[in-house]
Amino acid sequence: TQLLEQSPQFLSIQEGENLTVYCNSSSVFSSLQWYRQEPGEGPVLLVTVVTGGEVKKLKRLTFQFGDARKDSSLHITAAQPGDTGLYLCAGAGNNDMRFGAGTRLTVKP
């Protein structure tokens, strides 16, 4: 059972389009992270958000932590084929990180 629900599960878009993916939970987290995973590799940390309402930007990626610290979103502007991958959110549990099932993004040239 996934504690964190991610949507959509799959997303296929054209290069240059914008997109938003979501991470929702009924639990409150002290922090939440976003990772990207490419085939045959382990997840790579993109960002950690800690404060409710916090917004962080990483080039074309914008991350937001919900005010109640139960949800988060990732917005990508002008997606590129290099953005293709599995985007995972993870919430800080008790001495560990718990992951959602991910959103598999495909950006077509």
Next chain:
Amino acid sequence: DAGVTQSPTHLIKTRGQQVTLRCSPKSGHDTVSWYQQALGQGPQFIFQYYEEEERQRGNFPDRFSGHQFPNYSSELNVNALLLGDSALYLCASSSLTDRGGLELFFGSGTQLSVL
């Protein structure tokens, strides 16, 4: 500076066999966590080791056990393999003194196939 290294990269076993997977953490890290990632799913937390002891455990049966050595490297052992144990096994290292241990660095994983 070597990152997290895992071995082997691929492994094929049959039901009932036992398997040992190995992980060397990133230099300077003292904590190792193990995750199981089934096809199409996110990583599921198995357990975490710190100071050679199991610090936290996820919802996995006792067939899954581990060990951490004085040099911080770690092993994951799975006994009596089942078909459902087929998955990518990921090792992640972190440091409790750095961001409270929440910044995980993952290896590339061991792909285990149980036939």
